[in-house]
Amino acid sequence: MRRRRKTQNNNNLGNKKTFTINKNLKNVLGLFLLFLAIYLLVSFLSFLFYGGIDQSQLDISRSEFMRNPEIRVANLGGKEGAYLSHLFINRGLGIASFGLLYLLFLYALALLNIKPFSLLKSTLLVVSLVVVSSVAFSYFLADNYKSSHLAIGGLHGYYISHWLNAAIGEIGTLLLIIFSYLAILILSVRDILGKVKGVTQVVKNKKEQFFDKQGKAETEVETTEDETENIEVPNTYTEEPIEEPKYEKPEIIQKTLDTDNEKVSTDVEAMEVTISEKDETVKAPSEDYDPTLDLSKYKKPPIDLLKEYPENEAKVTPAELEDNKNRIVETLKHYSIEITKIKATIGPTITLYEIVPAPGVRISKIKNLEDDIALSLSALGIRIIAPIPGKGTIGIEVPNKTPEIVSMHGVVLSKKFQESKYELPVVMGRTISNESFVFDLTKMPHLLVAGATGQGKSVGMNAIITSLLYKKHPSQLKFVMVDPKMVEFSIYSKIEKHFLAKLPDEDEAIITDVSKVVATLQSICIEMDDRYDLLKKAHARNLIEYNGKFIKRKLNPENGHKYLPYIVVLIDEFADLIMTAGKEVEMPIARIAQKARAVGIHMIIATQRPSTNIITGVIKANFPARIAFKVASMIDSRTILDSPGANQLIGRGDMLFSQGSQMVRLQCAFVDTPEVEAITDFISEQRGYPMAFELPEYKDDSSNDIEGTIDLQQRDSLFEEAARLVVSTQQGSTSGIQRRFSIGYNRAGRIIDQLEAAGIVGPFEGSKARQVLIPDELSLEQFLEDLDLR
Numbered sequence: 001m002r003r004r005r006k007t008q009n010n011n012n013l014g015n016k017k018t019f020t021i022n023k024n025l026k027n028v029l030g031l032f033l034l035f036l037a038i039y040l041l042v043s044f045l046s047f048l049f050y051g052g053i054d055q056s057q058l059d060i061s062r063s064e065f066m067r068n069p070e071i072r073v074a075n076l077g078g079k080e081g082a083y084l085s086h087l088f089i090n091r092g093l094g095i096a097s098f099g100l101l102y103l104l105f106l107y108a109l110a111l112l113n114i115k116p117f118s119l120l121k122s123t124l125l126v127v128s129l130v131v132v133s134s135v136a137f138s139y140f141l142a143d144n145y146k147s148s149h150l151a152i153g154g155l156h157g158y159y160i161s162h163w164l165n166a167a168i169g170e171i172g173t174l175l176l177i178i179f180s181y182l183a184i185l186i187l188s189v190r191d192i193l194g195k196v197k198g199v200t201q202v203v204k205n206k207k208e209q210f211f212d213k214q215g216k217a218e219t220e221v222e223t224t225e226d227e228t229e230n231i232e233v234p235n236t237y238t239e240e241p242i243e244e245p246k247y248e249k250p251e252i253i254q255k256t257l258d259t260d261n262e263k264v265s266t267d268v269e270a271m272e273v274t275i276s277e278k279d280e281t282v283k284a285p286s287e288d289y290d291p292t293l294d295l296s297k298y299k300k301p302p303i304d305l306l307k308e309y310p311e312n313e314a315k316v317t318p319a320e321l322e323d324n325k326n327r328i329v330e331t332l333k334h335y336s337i338e339i340t341k342i343k344a345t346i347g348p349t350i351t352l353y354e355i356v357p358a359p360g361v362r363i364s365k366i367k368n369l370e371d372d373i374a375l376s377l378s379a380l381g382i383r384i385i386a387p388i389p390g391k392g393t394i395g396i397e398v399p400n401k402t403p404e405i406v407s408m409h410g411v412v413l414s415k416k417f418q419e420s421k422y423e424l425p426v427v428m429g430r431t432i433s434n435e436s437f438v439f440d441l442t443k444m445p446h447l448l449v450a451g452a453t454g455q456g457k458s459v460g461m462n463a464i465i466t467s468l469l470y471k472k473h474p475s476q477l478k479f480v481m482v483d484p485k486m487v488e489f490s491i492y493s494k495i496e497k498h499f500l501a502k503l504p505d506e507d508e509a510i511i512t513d514v515s516k517v518v519a520t521l522q523s524i525c526i527e528m529d530d531r532y533d534l535l536k537k538a539h540a541r542n543l544i545e546y547n548g549k550f551i552k553r554k555l556n557p558e559n560g561h562k563y564l565p566y567i568v569v570l571i572d573e574f575a576d577l578i579m580t581a582g583k584e585v586e587m588p589i590a591r592i593a594q595k596a597r598a599v600g601i602h603m604i605i606a607t608q609r610p611s612t613n614i615i616t617g618v619i620k621a622n623f624p625a626r627i628a629f630k631v632a633s634m635i636d637s638r639t640i641l642d643s644p645g646a647n648q649l650i651g652r653g654d655m656l657f658s659q660g661s662q663m664v665r666l667q668c669a670f671v672d673t674p675e676v677e678a679i680t681d682f683i684s685e686q687r688g689y690p691m692a693f694e695l696p697e698y699k700d701d702s703s704n705d706i707e708g709t710i711d712l713q714q715r716d717s718l719f720e721e722a723a724r725l726v727v728s729t730q731q732g733s734t735s736g737i738q739r740r741f742s743i744g745y746n747r748a749g750r751i752i753d754q755l756e757a758a759g760i761v762g763p764f765e766g767s768k769a770r771q772v773l774i775p776d777e778l779s780l781e782q783f784l785e786d787l788d789l790r
C-alpha cells in the first residue's frame with residue numbers, strides 16, 4: 001500500500017528578513033527625526049531668551065557666521081541652532097514655527113511605527129494653523145518687533161498682515177483671520193475625533209496584546225469580559241424574553257415557564273469585526289503565530305442572514321393547559337392512580353406535565369398506562385418519562401396544539417452560544433424549558449443522527465454546520481462532506497476554498513460517489529496517523545495542546561509542524577454506504593471513531609434507516625452521542641438510542657439527544673435552505689485559500705499490484721541515504737523520509753517501497769511504523785555494498 005500526500009501550507013513566515021531590514025531602516029530614520037526635533041526645540045526655545053544677544057552676529061552672511069571661530073553665540077543649539085531659529089522664527093513664520101517642530105515630531109513617531117494620527121491630515125492642519133497664526137501674531141502685535149529681537153509673526157506674518165491691512169483694511173483682516181481659524185476648526189473637528197479614537201485604539205491594542213500574552217492566543221473569536229459588558233439588549237429588540245402570564249390553580253396546578261433569558265443583541269457582529277481588525281494591527285512576526293492571519297480580513301457571517309420567525313406568544317392557552325391537566329388527572333383516576341401535585345412546563349413544541357404521585361403508587365403502573373393516557377389525550381406522540389431522572393416525579397410530554405418554530409436566528413444569538421468557550425460549539429435548539437442547548441462537538445466526540453424521512457434530519461445537520469460556521473475561522477475548521485444523495489450538502493460546495501477538505505486531484509469537494517468514500521475515509525485515517533506522529537514529536541497529548549505549542553512558536557515548521565485545523569467529517573445517508581461498501585466503510589469509520597478524538601477529527605453520520613444491519617454494533621460502540629428525530633418504530637428507536645421514545649416524537653424537528661445515560665428532548669432549531677445559501681454566499685464572496693484543504697492521497701493495495709514489481713537497479717538517488725536514516729533511527733516510516741529529505745510523499749513512498757524490496761524494511765503494517773530488518777549501520781554498509789554487486 002502506498003500513501004502519498006500534499007499539504008496545504010498554512011505557514012506565513014515568508015519575507016520576514018526583508019521586512020526586518022526595512023523596519024530597521026525606518027526606525028533609524030525615525031530616531032534621527034526625533035532627535036532633530038528635540039535639537040530644534042532647544043534651539044528655538046533658547047532663541048526666545050538669548051536671541052537678543054546673538055542678533056547682531058546673525059546679520060552677517062551665513063558662510064562668514066559659520067566659519068569665523070571668533071564668533072560665539074549664546075544659543076544652546078550653537079551657531080547652527082541660532083541660525084536656524086533666526087531663519088524659521090524671525091525670517092519665517094514667527095513663533096508659530098513651533099508648530100513645524102510638532103509636525104517633525106509626528107513624522108518621527110510615524111517612522112517609529114507609533115502612528116496614532118493620519119499624517120496627511122495632521123500636516124494640512126498644522127501647516128494651515130502655522131500660516132494663519134503667523135499673520136495673526138503680526139496683526140495683533142504689530143509693533144512688537146520695534147522693542148524686541150523677536151519678530152513674533154516672522155517676516156511672513158509681517159508682510160502678509162501689512163499687505164492685507166492695505167488691501168482690505170484692518171477690520172477686513174481681522175475678520176479674515178477669525179474666519180480662517182473657524183474654517184480650520186470646522187474642517188478638523190472630524191479629525192480631532194479621529195485622533196481621540198486613534199489614541200484609544202492604541203491603548204486597546206496594547207491591552208489586547210497583554211491578554212494575548214497571558215495565554216489567550218485562542219484565535220477563535222470569543223467574547224471577552226470587556227466585550228460582554230458591551231452587550232446590551234437594544235430597546236428595539238423584538239425577541240425580548242416575554243414572561244408568559246402565570247397560570248395557576250391552587251394546590252394541584254403550578255405552571256413554570258422558563259423563557260430564554262439569555263439573548264444578546266446584534267452588536268455581537270460588530271464586536272467580532274472589531275476583534276478581527278485588532279488582530280491585524282497587533283500581531284507582528286515575532287509574536288504568537290496567528291493561523292487566522294492568512295485570511296485576516298475574513299468576517300464571520302452576520303446574524304441578519306438568518307431569518308427571524310415570529311414567536312408565537314399564545315402558544316399554549318390556559319384553556320389547553322387546563323384541559324390537558326384535567327384529562328391526565330381523570331385518566332389516572334380511572335386507573336386508581338392518585339396524584340398530589342401536577343406542574344406544567346411549556347416548551348416550544350411540547351408541554352411537560354410533571355406529576356407527583358400519591359405515596360404508595362408504583363411508577364411502573366403509570367408507565368404501563370402510557371397508551372391509555374395517550375388515547376385519552378387524543379394526542380400523537382405522548383411520551384411518559386417514569387421517573388424523571390434525578391426527581392421523584394413522572395413526566396408526561398404532550399405536544400402543543402400550535403407548535404412554535406425555534407429559529408436558528410434566536411439560538412445563535414443566545415448568550416450561551418455567543419459566549420461559549422467550547423472548541424466546536426453547536427447550538428442545536430431549545431429544551432423544554434426554552435433554554436438554548438449548546439454542546440461541544442469535541443466532547444461528543446462523534447455523533448450518530450437518525451430519523452425517518454421528512455422529520456428534520458437535514459435541517460438538524462444544517463443547524464450543526466451553521467453553528468460551526470458562525471463560530472470558526474476557515475483556518476480552524478475543515479469539513480469533509482459525504483453526500484450519496486447528492487442533494488443535502490451541494491449547497492456548501494461554494495465554501496470549498498474556505499471550509500472544505502478533499503482528496504488531491506478531486507474536482508468536487510463534496511463526495512457523492514460511493515467508490516470515492518472509501519478512499520476518503522482511508523485518507524482521513526492517514527491524516528489521523530500523521531497527526532498522531534506530529535503530536536508525539538511535539539509531546540502533546542491532544543490537538544489543543546499541540547496547536548497551543550505551535551501558536552507559541554515552540555514547534556518548528558521546518559520539522560513538519562503546522563497548525564492543525566479541526567476536521568469534521570459529515571456523512572449523510574450512511575445506510576447507502578453500508579449497503580454498497582459494507583465493511584470497507586465500516587472499518588475506517590470505526591477506526592476514526594475510536595482514535596481520532598485527540599487529533600481533532602470528529603464524525604457526524606446520519607441515516608434514515610436506523611436498523612441493526614446499518615448501525616452495527618461496531619458503529620454503535622464508538623458513537624456514544626446520538627440524535628434521534630422521529631423514527632418509524634420502537635425497534636428503530638432502540639437501535640439508535642438503546643431505548644424507546646424516538647418513535648413517539650412529533651416530527652418537524654422534535655428530537656432526542658442522548659449522551660451516554662442522559663437523554664434530553666429538544667426542539668431543533670430551524671434553518672431553511674435560503675438562509676444557508678445566504679451564509680455560504682457571504683463566506684464564498686470573501687477571499688479564500690487557493691484551494692480546498694488537501695487530505696493525504698490514498699491508493700489502495702490493488703493498484704500497487706498493477707504497478708508491478710520494483711526494479712532495484714533503478715534505485716532512487718536518495719535510496720542509500722534513506723536506508724541509513726531508517727537503520728540509524730530504527731524507524732521505517734514514509735513520512736519520516738519525506739520530512740528528513742524535504743521530498744514529496746510520492747517519492748518518499750517510492751523509496752520506502754524500494755527499501756522494502758531490498759529487504760531493509762518490512763511490509764506496511766497499518767498505522768504502525770514498518771519494521772527495520774537491519775540492526776545497525778555497519779551491517780547496512782555491508783548490505784549496500786552487496787546490493788551494488790548484484
Ligand SMILES: Nc1ncnc2c1ncn2[C@@H]1O[C@H](COP(=O)(O)OP(=O)(O)OP(=O)(O)O)[C@@H](O)[C@H]1O
Nearest residue numbers: 451452453454455456457458459652653668669670
Ligand atoms: N426544526 C424544525 N422546525 C420546524 N420545522 C421543521 C424543522 N425541521 C424540519 N422541519 C420541517 O420538516 C420538513 C422536512 O425536514 P427535513 O428536510 O430536515 O427532513 P429529513 O428528515 O432530512 O428528510 P429527508 O431524510 O427526506 O431529507 C422541513 O421542510 C420543515 O418544513
